[in-house]
Amino acid sequence: MPDRPETVCICGSTRFATEMSAANRDLTFAGVIVLAPGVFLRAADHEAGESMTDEQKTALDALHLRKIDVADRVLVVNPGGYIGESTSREIAYARATGKPISFTDPSDQ
Template identity: 45%
Template structure:
């Protein structure tokens, strides 16, 4: 008798989400200059019954936690890692804003490499279109 094939971590996560009857999870990506637009997208997606995760902090705005340049750079790296984890967790990606910078472009490429559907608040900026 053969053993069933082992599930990938992604398949295990999808199975667990199904067993828990979780709503779809959407991660919002984009430049933090569009935080207001991200907040609006959050409201629309939540109203549609989805769990929403997004950047919670605009590193460009002054804050005591990023006043030291060395610590701020380390924090930026950790927040980037955390955001990629949010992308892995999500079922889909929503890119907010009418501009795609290098960081957002990398997030889109990462999401697509994982097979995640990617939507845009401004479809004309889709770098893959």
């Protein structure tokens, strides 16, 4: 089997889109294949009339778990130590499947 770059799945609250983008950039420049959330809706998007249905959110959550399955490890982007409900589920899933997990802010982890 040919060597391939490491694959990392980025998890975290979409409120940290800027921080996730920076982690994605840094990992990519380091030669890592990055899997990350593909949709970032913020409060301003909702005010502008953009939204996501419950079905879309459920589908995106399931898709992100498949990204964790494909990854060699998980990086949780958690500035200030914040971890929301969805990210907590993703961390639990990654742990249950034996994926190594690291945090950008490792306090209290």
